[in-house]
Amino acid sequence: MIAGTSAQEQAQTFITGKQYSSAMFRLFIIFLLTYQVLLSPVPNNGVFQYIDAHQDEFIQRLKDWVAIESDSSDPSKRDLVNKMMEMTKDYILKLGGSVEMAEIGEQELSSGEKIPLPPVILAELGNDKSKPTVCFYGHMDVQPAKQTDGWLTEPYTVVEKDDNLYGRGTSDDKGQVLALLHALESVNVMGLPVNVKLAIEGMEEVGSDGLEKLVEDKKDTFFSNVDYIVVTDTPWLSKKPGITYGARGNCYFFIEVQGARRDLHSGGFGGTVHEAMSDLIYLLNTLADGKGRILVPGIYEAVAPVGENETDLYKNLEFSLEEMQADTGVKQFLHDTKEDLLMHRWRYPSLSIHGIEGAFSGTGTKTVIPAKVIGKFSIRQVPNMEPSVVNKQVTDYLEAKFSERKSPNKIKVTMVIGAKPWLADMNEPQYLAARRAVKRVFNLEADMIRAGGTIPIAKTLEDVLGKSVMLLGIGGPDDAPHGQNEKISKYNYIEGTKLYASYLQELSSTSS
Numbered sequence: 123m124i125a126g127t128s129a130q131e132q133a134q135t136f137i138t139g140k141q142y143s144s145a146m147f148r149l150f151i152i153f154l155l156t157y158q159v160l161l162s163p164v165p166n167n168g169v170f171q172y173i174d175a176h177q178d179e180f181i182q183r184l185k186d187w188v189a190i191e192s193d194s195s196d197p198s199k200r201d202l203v204n205k206m207m208e209m210t211k212d213y214i215l216k217l218g219g220s221v222e223m224a225e226i227g228e229q230e231l232s233s234g235e236k237i238p239l240p241p242v243i244l245a246e247l248g249n250d251k252s253k254p255t256v257c258f259y260g261h262m263d264v265q266p267a268k269q270t271d272g273w274l275t276e277p278y279t280v281v282e283k284d285d286n287l288y289g290r291g292t293s294d295d296k297g298q299v300l301a302l303l304h305a306l307e308s309v310n311v312m313g314l315p316v317n318v319k320l321a322i323e324g325m326e327e328v329g330s331d332g333l334e335k336l337v338e339d340k341k342d343t344f345f346s347n348v349d350y351i352v353v354t355d356t357p358w359l360s361k362k363p364g365i366t367y368g369a370r371g372n373c374y375f376f377i378e379v380q381g382a383r384r385d386l387h388s389g390g391f392g393g394t395v396h397e398a399m400s401d402l403i404y405l406l407n408t409l410a411d412g413k414g415r416i417l418v419p420g421i422y423e424a425v426a427p428v429g430e431n432e433t434d435l436y437k438n439l440e441f442s443l444e445e446m447q448a449d450t451g452v453k454q455f456l457h458d459t460k461e462d463l464l465m466h467r468w469r470y471p472s473l474s475i476h477g478i479e480g481a482f483s484g485t486g487t488k489t490v491i492p493a494k495v496i497g498k499f500s501i502r503q504v505p506n507m508e509p510s511v512v513n514k515q516v517t518d519y520l521e522a523k524f525s526e527r528k529s530p531n532k533i534k535v536t537m538v539i540g541a542k543p544w545l546a547d548m549n550e551p552q553y554l555a556a557r558r559a560v561k562r563v564f565n566l567e568a569d570m571i572r573a574g575g576t577i578p579i580a581k582t583l584e585d586v587l588g589k590s591v592m593l594l595g596i597g598g599p600d601d602a603p604h605g606q607n608e609k610i611s612k613y614n615y616i617e618g619t620k621l622y623a624s625y626l627q628e629l630s631s632t633s634s
């Protein structure tokens with residue numbers, strides 16, 4: 123008995139207390155469900171659980187795909203690129219998609235021989251007019267890789283070590299495309315919330331030959347109802363997820379220097395001829411100074427001026443020069459602050475020298491004077507630079523420098539790739555959907571970043587289709603794409619799959 127109350131009053135208090143507890147219990151359950159559905163980083167719809175449960179299968183598929191040496195730069199590997207495109211088609215068919223293998227013509231080799239370009243996959247999953255349509259773009263070709271380049275393991279055999287998956291293409295771009303396709307598989311269990319189109323090519327690493335024309339040709343058919351374009355081929359700036367709203371372009375040049383008719387013995391001819399290699403090294407050395415500043419006259423003229431609040435965009439990004447030093451083994455960069463370094467990576471042009479074809483590059487001490495050498499370099503360009511203008515500036519400059527040298531050798535300068543830079547408005551609706559997706563999966567605010575690399579088709583997709591383009595990648599900052607020991611972490615691969623799944627769900631509630 124409670125002191126000072128009658129038995130009846132006490133009974134009423136007891137009954138009311140019971141009702142109160144049951145109401146509280148019901149409220150608690152409602153709160154829990156609301157939390158799970160709306161607030162929890164793991165939505166209560168089974169998709170994330172599906173992804174977690176299928177991890178091993180997803181990793182095995184990456185192993186199978188990396189095993190195909192789909193190097194687009196080597197014409198003798200064209201069959202393997204084609205095989206990779208077929209494997210990708212088969213998996214999309216298994217997902218229930220319809221697939222067209224679009225033929226895009228031929229590639230003319232330096233010998234004059236012509237070989238077919240790999241077909242582009244144009245696929246479709248879902249065609250509900252009441253839903254928005256998103257077209258994802260990625261590529262199945264890879265950069266060259268040989269174990270003798272300095273890989274610790276065989277590049278085309280995925281090796282699992284320390285929660286990473288090593289192998290050529292694990293990050294660029296087979297792993298990222300697969301994460302998307304696995305997201306489609308996982309979301310499709312419940313039904314896709316948006317219509318999905320896929321444009322997947324096999325020549326991205328050599329400048330996306332033939333793709334621009336295909337986009338133009340299919341503007342009013344395959345691409346006609348596309349509302350959003352997402353490129354699944356870009357790394358984050360740090361371990362924190364990033365959404366990318368800009369990429370640099372690339373103008374890739376060959377300088378050919380022809381000297382004697384054949385290679386010469388340096389004992390018999392050294393000191394008597396103008397050497398092609400010396401001319402080439404001289405020319406390459408006129409391109410940039412020791413601080414990385416490009417010396418080609420006029421090259422900086424078109425570069426967009428730094429906007430009023432632009433540097434503020436860089437301040438809060440998660441990025442550390444020390445981590446970049448640790449990853450690359452470079453002790454001192456050309457720029458000392460985070461802002462300066464990122465600006466030179468994203469919004470200023472840069473020039474890199476890549477190699478010399480025809481030069482002696484083996485081990486040992488061959489004493490030869492190479493007859494013909496081809497120097498290879500590229501200029502990453504930025505808004506508002508134009509590849510045709512860069513081509514003229516570079517060619518005029520090199521020809522003038524060569525004529526000052528008074529060598530009787532012959533030079534030929536050719537721009538073999540002219541990919542445009544691209545920059546979007548990071549407040550477009552699909553960027554907001556991607557930010558919500560990042561929040562949902564990682565419980566973090568995404569970093570809004572740009573890429574120093576190039577997606578050759580990005581600007582064309584935006585210009586020809588007039589739709590929003592976004593790069594939503596899942597590569598890590600230290601994945602070493604194009605380099606030795608390329609990898610993707612299992613974390614990025616699996617959580618990235620969840621990111622694509624969440625993006626699809628978030629996009630369905632976005633109005634364009």
Ligand SMILES: C[C@H](N)C(=O)N[C@@H](Cc1c[nH]cn1)C(=O)O
Pocket residue numbers: 294295326327328329355356372374539541575576577578603
């Ligand atoms: C960013 C993307 N994964 C990539 O690596 N793209 C290539 C495209 C390209 C440009 N010139 C030749 N290929 C790159 O940025 O190097």
Ligand SMILES: [Zn+2]
Pocket residue numbers: 261294295326355
């Ligand atoms: Zn790529």
Ligand SMILES: [Zn+2]
Pocket residue numbers: 265294327603604
């Ligand atoms: Zn690449």
